[in-house]
Amino acid sequence: xxxxxxxxxxxxxxxxxxxxxxxxxxxxxxxxxxxxxxxxxxxxxxxxxxxxxxxxxxxxxxxxxxxxxxxxxxxxxxxxxxxxxxxxxxxxxxxxxxxxxxxxxxxxxxxxxxxxxxxxxxxxxxxxxxxxxxxxxxxxxxxxxxxxxxxxxxxxxxxxxxxxxxxxxxxxxxxxxxxxxxxxxxxxxxxxxxxxxxxxxxxxxxxxxxxxxxxxxxxxxxxxxxxxxxxxxxxxxxxxxxxxxxxxxxxxxxxxxxxxxxxxxxxxxxxxxxxxxxxxxxxxxxxxxxxxxxxxxxxxxxxxxxxxxxxxxxxxx
Amino acid sequence: xxxxxxxxxxxxxxxxxxxxxxxxxxxxxxxxxxxxxxxxxxxxxxxxxxxxxxxxxxxxxxxxxxxxxxxxxxxxxxxxxxxxxxxxxxxxxxxxxxxxxxxxxxxxxxxxxxxxxxxxxxxxxxxxxxxxxxxxxxxxxxxxxxxxxxxxxxxxxxxxxxxxxxxxxxxxxxxxxxxxxxxxxxxxxxxxxxxxxxxxxxxxxxxxxxxxxxxxxxxxxxxxxxxxxxxxxxxxxxxxxxxxxxxxxxxxxxxxxxxxxxxxxxxxxxxxxxxxxxxxxxxxxxxxxxxxxxxxxxxxxxxxxxxxxxxxxxxxxxxxxxxxxxxxxxxxxxxxxxxxxxxxxxxxxxxxxxxxxxxxxxxxxxxxxxxxxxxxxxxxxxxxxxxxxxxxxxxxxxxxxxxxxxxxxxxx
Numbered sequence: 253x254x255x256x257x258x259x260x261x262x263x264x265x266x267x268x269x270x271x272x273x274x275x276x277x278x279x280x281x282x283x284x285x286x287x288x289x290x291x292x293x294x295x296x297x298x299x300x301x302x303x304x305x306x307x308x309x310x311x312x313x314x315x316x317x318x319x320x321x322x323x324x325x326x327x328x329x330x331x332x333x334x335x336x337x338x339x340x341x342x343x344x345x346x347x348x349x350x351x352x353x354x355x356x357x358x359x360x361x362x363x364x365x366x367x368x369x370x371x372x373x374x375x376x377x378x379x380x381x382x383x384x385x386x387x388x389x390x391x392x393x394x395x396x397x398x399x400x401x402x403x404x405x406x407x408x409x410x411x412x413x414x415x416x417x418x419x420x421x422x423x424x425x426x427x428x429x430x431x432x433x434x435x436x437x438x439x440x441x442x443x444x445x446x447x448x449x450x451x452x453x454x455x456x457x458x459x460x461x462x463x464x465x466x467x468x469x470x471x472x473x474x475x476x477x478x479x480x481x482x483x484x485x486x487x488x489x490x491x492x493x494x495x496x497x498x499x500x501x502x503x504x505x506x507x508x509x510x511x512x513x514x515x516x517x518x519x520x521x522x523x524x525x526x527x528x529x530x531x532x533x534x535x536x537x538x539x540x541x542x543x544x545x546x547x548x549x550x551x552x553x554x555x556x557x558x559x560x561x562x563x564x565x566x567x568x569x
Numbered sequence: 570x571x572x573x574x575x576x577x578x579x580x581x582x583x584x585x586x587x588x589x590x591x592x593x594x595x596x597x598x599x600x601x602x603x604x605x606x607x608x609x610x611x612x613x614x615x616x617x618x619x620x621x622x623x624x625x626x627x628x629x630x631x632x633x634x635x636x637x638x639x640x641x642x643x644x645x646x647x648x649x650x651x652x653x654x655x656x657x658x659x660x661x662x663x664x665x666x667x668x669x670x671x672x673x674x675x676x677x678x679x680x681x682x683x684x685x686x687x688x689x690x691x692x693x694x695x696x697x698x699x700x701x702x703x704x705x706x707x708x709x710x711x712x713x714x715x716x717x718x719x720x721x722x723x724x725x726x727x728x729x730x731x732x733x734x735x736x737x738x739x740x741x742x743x744x745x746x747x748x749x750x751x752x753x754x755x756x757x758x759x760x761x762x763x764x765x766x767x768x769x770x771x772x773x774x775x776x777x778x779x780x781x782x783x784x785x786x787x788x789x790x791x792x793x794x795x796x797x798x799x800x801x802x803x804x805x806x807x808x809x810x811x812x813x814x815x816x817x818x819x820x821x822x823x824x825x826x827x828x829x830x831x832x833x834x835x836x837x838x839x840x841x842x843x844x845x846x847x848x849x850x851x852x853x854x855x856x857x858x859x860x861x862x863x864x865x866x867x868x869x870x871x872x873x874x875x876x877x878x879x880x881x882x883x884x885x886x887x888x889x890x891x892x893x894x895x896x897x898x899x900x901x902x903x904x905x906x907x908x909x910x911x912x913x914x915x916x917x918x919x920x921x922x923x924x925x926x927x928x929x930x931x932x933x934x935x936x937x938x939x940x941x942x943x944x945x946x947x948x949x950x951x952x953x954x955x956x957x958x959x960x961x962x963x964x965x966x967x968x969x970x971x972x973x974x975x976x977x978x979x980x981x
Binding site for chain 1: 704
């Protein structure tokens with residue numbers, strides 16, 4: 253076997269690097285390391301507000317103006333009033349949270365379906381599945397339903413991994429996605445411990461299905477999308493149509509507490525639809541709101557607290 | 570003509586007998602052409618499917634968002650970094666067999682060529698390929714993905730500068746630039762490990778060992794590819810740069826063989842260190858380890874990775890002195906070390922701490938299982954063809970430039 257040996261370098265020195273080369277190498281490597289580190293530190297520290305704030309975000313809605321409060325009124329009305337009150341504040345003074353009473357949840361999945369209808373979610377995209385768990389052995393059996401929307405974490409692990417600033421934490425606590433910026437790398441999907449983000453891979457419910465009559469003008473059109481699948485949704489207050497590979501197709505998608513509904517004084521669809529009144533929503537910065545009242549009880553938990561994500565969805569157990 | 574070699578006693582100036590650089594035909598060229606055409610032909614089917622049907626024919630979903638292409642991407646990046654680190658370091662340290670500028674250019678061309686399939690793999694994986702430029706134009710460096718992308722660009726730029734400088738005789742900037750290149754070549758595969766290590770949501774990935782593990786894998790597979798390429802090129806390809814190309818060839822292969830052997834041993838030691846944790850702390854990330862060792866793809870670890878990718882090449886490299894056997898072993902390592910990426914990538918995604926999520930909403934893309942589809946495999950073949958083509962073209966361009974410079978009397 254041949255042996256390794258050193259030979260004289262081109263400049264005649266026996267050392268691998270001359271002094272001048274060594275200094276230059278050190279300068280280049282040092283400058284490279286400092287530049288790279290600086291880039292990370294600067295981006296880590298940057299926290300530029302990208303949403304409107306202050307007076308322009310205040311809305312004075314007339315919802316429920318003609319419905320006087322009652323002591324025993326439905327919690328939906330109570331939350332609606334809390335919502336109107338919160339909207340009347342600048343965005344940065346609102347802190348949206350969701351509280352889910354697992355003792356009341358019956359696992360009907362109405363919230364899941366309502367969310368799909370509201371946001372016109374395609375196959376394979378879900379914002380609010382309901383996890384079903386069984387405990388014990390017959391006859392000592394217990395079942396628990398855990399709706400799992402996006403946790404809108406205060407320390408969202410999905411945000412820093414986005415390579416293009418396409419997702420961020422809003423001042424009101426909601427983690428938003430800019431569908432026009434998202435490149436669809438799916439790094440955020442892997443970073444979320446709750447699996448709250450799903451990717452829109454471009455599927456349609458009518459994929460491969462035949463539509464129309466066997467022949468004539470209404471003959472089957474294989475693979476044609478049904479009209480309802482091409483209607484725009486209104487996520488983030490903007491119409492999005494899933495045609496011709498337009499966003500949100502190809503994007504990461506997730507629950508946003510129905511931000512587009514909040515802006516017009518409506519509760520998130522899952523809250524409005526919950527038949528057991530098990531899901532509550534409101535502004536935790538308002539000490540008189542229903543959610544503040546609920547979340548300060550001692551039987552409230554969050555999912556995977558050890559992850560340090562500080563979720564803004566709380567579960568009453 | 571001035572000196573064509575940095576080796577003392579090499580071709581000297583005004584030596585009319587010194588040959589001009591030329592592209593020496595690779596001994597196995599016709600077989601490589603056949604392989605390439607087959608890869609390209611089959612791969613084109615996959616590319617056609619990807620471009621016309623999007624991600625629909627792919628096997629990944631929302632709970633296992635990354636599949637075969639991302640594994641190939643990290644493997645190719647590892648080969649680029651590893652080959653450059655090993656080859657350039659050999660040049661900087663004046664190690665016989667690697668200290669020729671022409672060999673250095675082979676290393677650089679290989680490293681840059683390996684980045685081509687890597688970039689293509691991750692590009693094809695994007696949901697919005699047309700927005701890929703955003704990762705460079707508006708990057709968030711808090712993301713290891715954006716940081717990696719920029720490091721690749723810088724690495725390629727540094728490698729190209731070194732390539733140009735390698736033609737300049739006695740340049741005092743070549744080695745400093747190479748040092749920066751080696752620094753980047755070590756950082757890049759380590760960052761691939763950190764890419765996963767920073768993801769707290771995946772307990773299996775969230776390990777400080779991963780950057781080192783990925784670096785060891787990169788050095789091993791990079792050295793293996795370099796050995797295979799150097800061996801395939803043969804001594805004649807460097808005949809114009811040294812009076813004793815056969816000795817240089819043997820020394821280069823011996824050096825690379827040692828690196829591959831050392832890399833294999835190091836990788837398996839590190840892998841055992843990672844796996845051994847579950848022996849004493851089964852709660853740490855035993856579901857993932859269990860999947861790797863005894864899951865549906867158990868054979869990927871035991872047969873492809875350990876037996877074919879580890880024991881077999883080690884036996885071949887240690888027992889034989891035949892160069893062709895070393896080359897065969899190196900090819901085996903280069904191919905099978907893809908499993909080191911797959912066995913990190915897939916098991917890490919296949920387990921979720923939130924139990925019952927998969928059953929909460931039924932859809933094929935909302936499961937924690939992943940099986941690569943025919944389209945993904947075909948695209949994988951296309952990526953290999955792209956890597957081969959990139960190397961071939963870059964080598965041609967380099968050889969033409971070397972010929973041009975040598976005729977002008979400035980080449981080394």
